[in-house]
Amino acid sequence: EAAINRIAAGEVVERPASAVKELVENSIDAGATRIEVTIADGGKTLIRVVDDGCGIAADDLPLALSRHATSKIDGTDLLNIHSFGFRGEALPSLGAVGRLTITSRSGAGAATVQVTGGRMGPVTPAALTKGTQVDLADLFFATPARLKFLRTDRAETQAVVDVVRRLAMAEPFVTFVLRDATGGDSRTLFRADGETGDLFDALRGRLRMVLGRDFNDNALPLDAEREGFHLTGAAALPTYSKGAAVAQYLNVNGRPVRDRMLLGALRAAYMDVMSRDRHPVACLFVDCDPTLVDVNVHPAKSEVRFRDPAVVRGLIVSGIRHALAGAGH
Numbered sequence: 001e002a003a004i005n006r007i008a009a010g011e012v013v014e015r016p017a018s019a020v021k022e023l024v025e026n027s028i029d030a031g032a033t034r035i036e037v038t039i040a041d042g043g044k045t046l047i048r049v050v051d052d053g054c055g056i057a058a059d060d061l062p063l064a065l066s067r068h069a070t071s072k073i074d075g076t077d078l079l080n081i082h083s084f085g086f087r088g089e090a091l092p093s094l095g096a097v098g099r100l101t102i103t104s105r106s107g108a109g110a111a112t113v114q115v116t117g118g119r120m121g122p123v124t125p126a127a128l129t130k131g132t133q134v135d136l137a138d139l140f141f142a143t144p145a146r147l148k149f150l151r152t153d154r155a156e157t158q159a160v161v162d163v164v165r166r167l168a169m170a171e172p173f174v175t176f177v178l179r180d181a182t183g184g185d186s187r188t189l190f191r192a193d194g195e196t197g198d199l200f201d202a203l204r205g206r207l208r209m210v211l212g213r214d215f216n217d218n219a220l221p222l223d224a225e226r227e228g229f230h231l232t233g234a235a236a237l238p239t240y241s242k243g244a245a246v247a248q249y250l251n252v253n254g255r256p257v258r259d260r261m262l263l264g265a266l267r268a269a270y271m272d273v274m275s276r277d278r279h280p281v282a283c284l285f286v287d288c289d290p291t292l293v294d295v296n297v298h299p300a301k302s303e304v305r306f307r308d309p310a311v312v313r314g315l316i317v318s319g320i321r322h323a324l325a326g327a328g329h
């Protein structure tokens with residue numbers, strides 16, 4: 001069974017950035033308002049995620065670490081099951097490919113448990129004032145073949161920064177801190193304090209934070225609907241020239257995705273107002289009934305498959321054009 005778990009785990013956890021994504025998504029699901037991520041050596045030796053969310057009760061810790069047995073699935077959070085794909089896989093997978101320690105507090109007491117190479121130790125009392133701390137050390141130590149496919153620490157670190165930035169854009173009200181603790185130092189790689197106001201205010205503030213001075217703050221609010229798909233978010237005029245990777249954020253049912261069709265629609269929407277060396281600046285949220293989108297295309301990839309891609313494309317193109325036109329462009 002341990003071998004099967006390791007194979008399945010490789011599907012979910014491709015690299016440090018995918019582990020960070022799973023852990024931070026769990027913190028978001030737990031209602032955290034502050035999420036601190038620490039990595040060392042590109043995430044290969046350490047990934048630590050600390051949150052102030054609802055925590056896990058001591059009795060539930062073993063369950064949270066068992067494949068397909070997690071509370072969210074038999075709970076009432078039906079939307080989560082459909083929207084966020086492969087459920088109940090992340091923690092068991094991480095425990096199969098690294099040395100995982102979870103310390104959490106829910107209610108009265110805190111408890112901790114360790115899983116190494118798929119083997120779970122006893123749940124013991126611990127000290128923690130709030131939330132959850134997950135430590136994942138020595139990722140892929142049990143699967144050396146997978147280790148060989150990792151890129152340089154620098155490249156893996158950059159992938160982690162990218163994942164955290166995308167999650168931070170998807171959750172503008174939450175505070176995110178990402179630190180690099182390689183060699184015992186502590187260097188801040190990314191920081192975004194929780195925004196306030198309505199969603200558009202918050203997105204604008206976060207875009208300003210993420211893009212820095214190159215963002216000239218001309219973002220326009222998006223709000224459009226078509227055949228069961230709802231588009232919200234912020235779209236700015238393409239005055240930003242640094243590169244598409246840091247300027248375009250796509251979210252489907254609340255989660256960041258990187259989808260070619262959606263990116264194509266975004267580019268098409270800007271066609272008339274965009275000069276060649278500029279990139280669209282936008283953070284889009286497409287929300288729909290979970291039955292209208294398949295987010296399970298691949299557990300580790302963030303592709304999605306809409307039942308009717310043409311409708312979504314049309315919604316994005318017309319929604320953005322309408323907003324830009326309203327601003328006189």
Ligand code: ADP
Pocket residue numbers: 022026027029030051053054055056064065070071072073086087088089090091092132
């Ligand atoms: P899933 O998120 O699909 O339910 P995971 O393996 O990622 O599966 O997590 C298992 C369960 O552990 C979650 O359903 C949740 O109940 C609990 N959990 C994991 N991380 C946290 C966290 N940071 N805070 C509170 N509960 C958590």
Ligand code: MG
Pocket residue numbers: 022025026088090091
């Ligand atoms: Mg999860």
